[in-house]
Amino acid sequence: MTAASAPESLIERLLSGRGIWPAVPAIIVLLFVAVIPFLILLSLGISDVVTVRGAIVSQEFSLRHFSAALADPLYWTTFHRSLTLAVTTTLLCMLLGFPVAYLYLIGGKWWRRIILVLTIAPILTSGIVRTYAWIVILGGRGVVNSTLIQLGLIDQPVRIINTHWAVLIGMVQIHLPIMILPLIAAMSRHDPRLDEASANLGATRLGTLRQVILPLAAPSLGTGAALAFTLSYTTFVVPQLLGGGNYLNAATMVYEQVVYALEWNKGAVTAVILMATCLLGLVVIAGLTNLASAWTRAGR
């Protein structure tokens, strides 16, 4: 008997677990709740809509909102402020975060546990809670002021909150965990024998850090920077709560436009610009990361 095996029936192929079928529900849902909405958002950025009680009544193509935004100096200052804030936050997070990752590498089991707990726990709490803590600390009768008054260093509470500095401090502390996690992941995959070899070849610990550990951590630094940048560029809570009512950044501006003023045309445009500039920033970060990790492509 030399019959060739029978072709698989459709049912068999469906159940075999080798096909795309299990993923189809997710694909469809994502299509309707992510892809299409995104396309609609793009289309709204280049059109003129009229809304009545939260429902879109008419829509026609128009670039005037877009050009209005580009000509508006408020837009430029707001986005500029968001961008500088995001870049500063990202850089500070990198400067503060990498030493933690280094400590993770050279520390013992207990240090690793402490670092993991302190890094993961904040991610599991809400942004408001984390920001509120800074209100408590930096507020008029907050920790800093109370301590300074009690120590007799000042008479009146210093205004820390509702300033640019408060926002910066809050942003850095809140986005530290998301920067540190990829770094820790890289460190746990780091081969300690590389450090031993480096030491054996005469390098100091700082030298090993600079020549071996840091370059190898470059890809994960890129990942952390990308995450921190995206989040700090588009964060809403921190500027709103720590910056006071007059502190406008891109996220608060778009919230203002969409939810309060119900100016959906402007909101759509702002959102699209936000998205585009965010992507641009990510491209830059990716490019820099690529430069720093040229060695990973050496073998190709």
Next chain:
Amino acid sequence: MTNRWPSRDWLDQLGVGAIVLVAIFTLSLLLFPSLIVVIISFDTRAFLSFPPQGFTLRWYEQVFQHPVLVGAMWTSFKVGVIVTTVCVALGVPTAIACVRGEFRGRAALSIYVLLPHMVPGIVLGIAVLFTGALFGIGPSIWLQSISLSVFVLAVMVRTVMSRLQRLDPALEQAAANLGASPMQSFTTVTLPLLLPAVLAGSVFTFVEGFDNLSVTIFTHGFRDRPLPIELLAIVQQTSSPMVAALSGVQIILALVAMLVLAMTIGLDKVND
């Protein structure tokens, strides 16, 4: 007279020490704000101040008796459950297709599922809001839940994928060889072994459903407002220690969640 410079080793130790110091400073920076809030939540005084005086559970009581807050917590809880359910139902099969699948667009599928998470939350929220408006679907707990599900689906998929990739495919083949049908093999071998990862993924999706602000501010229902939105309103108006108590509750919940994570996939594997 010889020039006595500090030896390289001495400087080296100093350098490393400085880095470790920065690390410890950063860790303290991560720790102390939350610590202070928790301490204040037990303070007897009705305004925020430090150092605390007295100890009371009054604020916690107020939190759990405050009708608006309790309602908001319940809403957020519901959202968390819905988001987790949707993510498990959609994400586990997707992860299986991404890992075990043998079709051409496999890599594209992974990227497709991961994309919504890489977009800023507010952009997704706005997009969903506008789309809903186009079709006459206003913001509601359901719009909030489905948009959040799409937002965090990637986390569930990644967690399950990572576990599945480390699963020996021979296990499922052995089950088949021993007489198990594909469904039996899935329920008796694959699923039990995936369960820890699903649980860990669920922790993240629930937390995100409960805590998320970026997507939620645009998609939440006007009547049943979730906790983060209520909190936002309260914090901007008053400075009652009730908020501190709420923060304390959240922190405790986060620690519990971490315990679950530690027991299911181990804290060190959280990093995908």
Next chain:
Amino acid sequence: MNSASPANRQEPAPASAVVDIRGLVKHYGNQRVLDGCGLTAVEGEILTLLGPSGCGKTTLLRCIAGFIKPDAGSVVVDGRDLGPVPVNRRPVGVVFQSYALFPHLTVARNVSYGLRMRSLPASEISARVESALQSVSLTGLQDRYPSQLSGGQQQRVAIARVVILQPRVLLLDEPFNALDAKLRGAMQVELRQLIKRLGITAIFVTHDQDEAMTLSDRIAVMRAGRIEQIDQPEVVYDRPASMYVADFIGASNVFSGHARHGLLELPDGQSVPTELNGDVKVMVRPHNLALTLKHDGSSSTWIGELRFRRHVGAMVEYEIGLPDGQVVKAIGLHGEHSSAPETGESVSLTIRKPAACMVFATP
């Protein structure tokens, strides 16, 4: 079944054949992984598929198990074509290279897995688990988890798990790869004894020729998707069907020669009759090459320089460099020479048994 015949010309299967495979073909893309191969195995026989990686042996095994559907050909077990039979209904038991023990189940639940899939009553299951574990000498470990077992114990659990279902054929995919080299030798002998005790027909897959020689009743040497030779181990060793087989099994030295009028002159001057004519290749096993020191006298004009000498127990392995640059290996007994040969010394070589040389036509 005793002659060294190219196995692709298959004879009708004997009546006691448990496994009868014919003309299996499998493509992956434009690669022919299985190129029309076939074999038969009789009741209680241990057959080994031997070959380098990529020769198709694992693919063949997986076709028998049903994990792979061949493009053409048939797999017949006990007279029944397994083509339309799904994996979970085939009367074959697979022992995987990684053993594939279910990590979330105890030993007892691993072993009873197949019986539970067949919905046997619990009382019967526990009795059969007990006897299955007894047959592999693993009683008392029912409640352990696979992670708590040694490699050898895991292997035996994997065997008990399939054997309890009384399959017609046992398929083992490189079962010793996961074990320490030290354990392997003893475990191979033990495993052969176990299988013989159970009386099951077994097909092994391995790339290790020593393993194949230890385990098998017959060896099937595979090359590029076809079975080059299928014979008892001694036959494959002494009368390889082709240079490929001769080269794969056991070490050998290869020389060029020229056959004329039915006679082939060997490098050491002796002649041996042969059916071939013209340019040929001669393969000589190292233990067939004798080393003689100059002052011990020798009629051979085949001279070389001793490059390397290594003692392995009671044997000595020599490496000799010939004037044309070729390096040959020879094996001798310790102490057979009047004085131990030194490296750099000139030695002469003789073929001990010319008839044991293997002659092949030059391709």
